[in-house]
Amino acid sequence: MRNRLSPLEEAFPKRKRPLLMTGLVVGDPFLEATEDYMRTVVEAGADVVELIMPFSDAAYHGPVLRRACRRAMSEEVSWRELEELIARFREVNGQTPIVVASYYNRIIARGMKRCVEGLREAGADAVVVTDLPDEEAESFRRQVEEHQMVLVQTVAPTTPTRRFRRLASRARGLLLWTGHSGAEVGVEIDEFRQRLKELRQYTELPIVASMNVESGRDAAVVTEAAHGVEVSSSLAWLIEGKGPNIEERLQAFVADLRSSLDAGAGQ
Numbered sequence: 001m002r003n004r005l006s007p008l009e010e011a012f013p014k015r016k017r018p019l020l021m022t023g024l025v026v027g028d029p030f031l032e033a034t035e036d037y038m039r040t041v042v043e044a045g046a047d048v049v050e051l052i053m054p055f056s057d058a059a060y061h062g063p064v065l066r067r068a069c070r071r072a073m074s075e076e077v078s079w080r081e082l083e084e085l086i087a088r089f090r091e092v093n094g095q096t097p098i099v100v101a102s103y104y105n106r107i108i109a110r111g112m113k114r115c116v117e118g119l120r121e122a123g124a125d126a127v128v129v130t131d132l133p134d135e136e137a138e139s140f141r142r143q144v145e146e147h148q149m150v151l152v153q154t155v156a157p158t159t160p161t162r163r164f165r166r167l168a169s170r171a172r173g174l175l176l177w178t179g180h181s182g183a184e185v186g187v188e189i190d191e192f193r194q195r196l197k198e199l200r201q202y203t204e205l206p207i208v209a210s211m212n213v214e215s216g217r218d219a220a221v222v223t224e225a226a227h228g229v230e231v232s233s234s235l236a237w238l239i240e241g242k243g244p245n246i247e248e249r250l251q252a253f254v255a256d257l258r259s260s261l262d263a264g265a266g267q
Helices: 007-011 031-044 063-073 079-092 104-110 112-122 138-146 161-170 189-202 216-222 233-240 246-265
Strands: 019-025 048-052 098-102 126-129 153-155 175-177 207-209 228-231
Touching (some): 019 031, 019 063, 019 233, 019 246, 031 233, 031 246, 048 079, 063 233, 079 112, 098 104, 104 112, 112 138, 153 161, 161 189, 189 207, 189 216, 216 228, 228 246, 233 246
Parallel strands (some): 019 048, 019 228, 048 098, 207 228
16 A cells, blocks of 8 residues: 655656656666766756666667667676665765666566565665556556555557556656657657647646657757656767766756756746
């Protein structure tokens, strides 16, 4: 029985500006760097940090994130290392919500209950499982909610309205529009606006959209229709470029996203 809101749910009713959710592949290019990048994106204005657990066959992600996952897989990041990463971040930041994204096989390999308990104890607030259909998610959702976390529901452009209404009725925290039905973005911005206008009639939850955002201007356009934006591929692309100033480039990019979102909200 859920007897209180999760930290993720508590954060959003108070919000007055568009949400910025930044995704980092854990262990790309190495684990200690991910910890530094978490602090960097939050200091630059990210509202939520998404930690993407690397997977060998990340079929639901685009080519940039698949390459990031391949690089991170060479680090052989374990769940225990991820939990320790989150716990260290929580020593200096107890407020910023953390969402852990994974493919279901990695969760099953560790054990559902053990995985959820470890993430909650470390300080994670939510989980998104890329390849877990809602029809098969009840057992996992129950475990997550019993530990006062949120199982973030994803929605694709191909999701029919009737199904969306059912998904939204069970969702908590936020809804994540993936912008695609496979690895690549498959919806134009005008169609996206129309679809979001329709879907927002059926939920009071914030809808955060992943739409291949490459600039602050892109982010502002997306949040004309959505409550927030999720950005991960562009961060992975910057990290892929390597060089001595990755953190500075990440900081500048996320700061541009934040300022553009805030400026758009003020218009």
